[in-house]
Amino acid sequence: MAGLREISCRVVSKTVRDLFIEVNYRLGDDVLDALQHAVDTEDSELGRYALERIIENAEIAGRESLPLCQDTGLAVVFVEVGQDVHVVDGDLYEAIQEGVREAYSHGFLRKSVCDPLSRENTSDNTPAVIHADIVKGNKIRIVAMPKGGGSENMSSSVVLLPSDGIEGIKQHVVDMVAKAGPNPCPPVIVGVGIGGSLEMSALLSKKALLRPVGEPNKGDDRLSTMESEILKEVNSLGTGPQGYGGRTTALAVHIEMMPCHIASLPVSVNIQCHVARHGETII
Amino acid sequence: MKDIRKIHTPLADEICRELSAGDAVTLSGTILTGRDVAHRRLFDAGTRGEALPVDLRGMVMFYAAPTPARPGRIIGSIGPTTSMRMDRYTPKLIELGLKGMIGKGRRSFEVRESIKEHNAVYFGAIGGVAALMSRRVRSAEVVAFPELGPEAMMRLEVVDFPLVVINDSKGGDLYEDAVSRRGDARRPSENTPIEML
Incomplete structure (x- = not known):
């Protein structure tokens, strides 16, 4: 049995912040492998040309810490909270929002969230869309997914x-x-x-x-x-x-x-x- | 790619006549950026017969809003947004002299007709290669609507922007060609709404 464990909101914010910056700059190896396989099997010349530029882009973005795409997304966060976790130093949801705010500001990511009717930009890419689940254990699992429009x-x-x-x-x-x-x-x-x-x-x-x-x-x-x-x-x-x-x-x-x-x-x-x-x- | 043609702005009539759907090109020179709100404002001003904040004659408009530039950089990552959101404003801007558009995704019938009538051209930029395109921008300055933040209109000097001609002045359409060439025999159902392809 896992014992009760305290997790600070500050750690949550920093985790969210680091994740959103990292995934906006670096494409996963699974995606790169799938793209490389597509280059090898694609028979359309223009199609291959596009795929090769996409792979080249991932190299440039990773090397120069530039966002892969100008649409750095609506921030979607999946959070699984162990039922034996005691969240301290603040509010869990607000800690996630703060992490998103910091990522989009410090990571030079585009703020792409607005009021649906007036279309006025919220200026810090919040609110993030948060899906929370209660799970067994004393850990918190956070998945960051910037989703393009x-x-x-x-x-x-x-x-x-x-x-x-x-x-x-x-x-x-x-x-x-x-x-x-x-x-x-x-x-x-x-x-x-x-x-x-x-x-x-x-x-x-x-x-x-x-x-x-x-x-x-x-x-x-x-x-x-x-x-x-x-x-x-x-x-x-x-x-x-x-x-x-x-x-x-x-x-x-x-x-x-x-x-x-x-x-x-x-x-x-x-x-x-x-x-x-x-x-x-x-x- | 075997043949990638180098072209420059302002786009000459002769070039526009020669370009065909499916041509890969690299574009160099001055281009403008503008998205939804900028388009609506240009459209409204043009419809009222007022002077525009930018001269559109011979110009190429890139549907793009970049990420913020890091200190010391010219521009952040930049790439195309979905063009259909600009469709209702585009024929008017073409009428006012706009010669080329850079975006991604299908255009309306009215835009394609306007491209034919005015000998213009619609280029596709590869979506999601914004770091690569960022490195091909040599200068960037806001020329209108600074209050729109990333959606402000900018003037960019670009070198060898990798583009593909989607809609040409002869009515050619690369997206149509792609699905009609490969799709018909193997399309899984007759119920697929062809008019939406």
């Missing part, structure tokens, strides 16, 4: 008919990627959430994006099969890198699922551009 704009939640089934879900996801076309900066990663309630399907689709690129769903063979089938169909659309044509429209399809109401089939599709940024720290 272009790919989020091509995402959606719907409730299909139970009779639509697996084929209906696959068709819907492929249609979403086809409709998105060049807009979300392909090659994309397609996060799919099936089941739960409407909002839970959206959350599952976002959590699906946190898996290492191309790692299949391990819990359910039906899902890993759907992932590879949808990926194949999506990469037959012709859209290709940046919509310039080619076979690399998506690097991966990740599906997460949970049971839903007997009358419903919620499906969310969360599209992530190739600048798939996320990182985690366990305190």
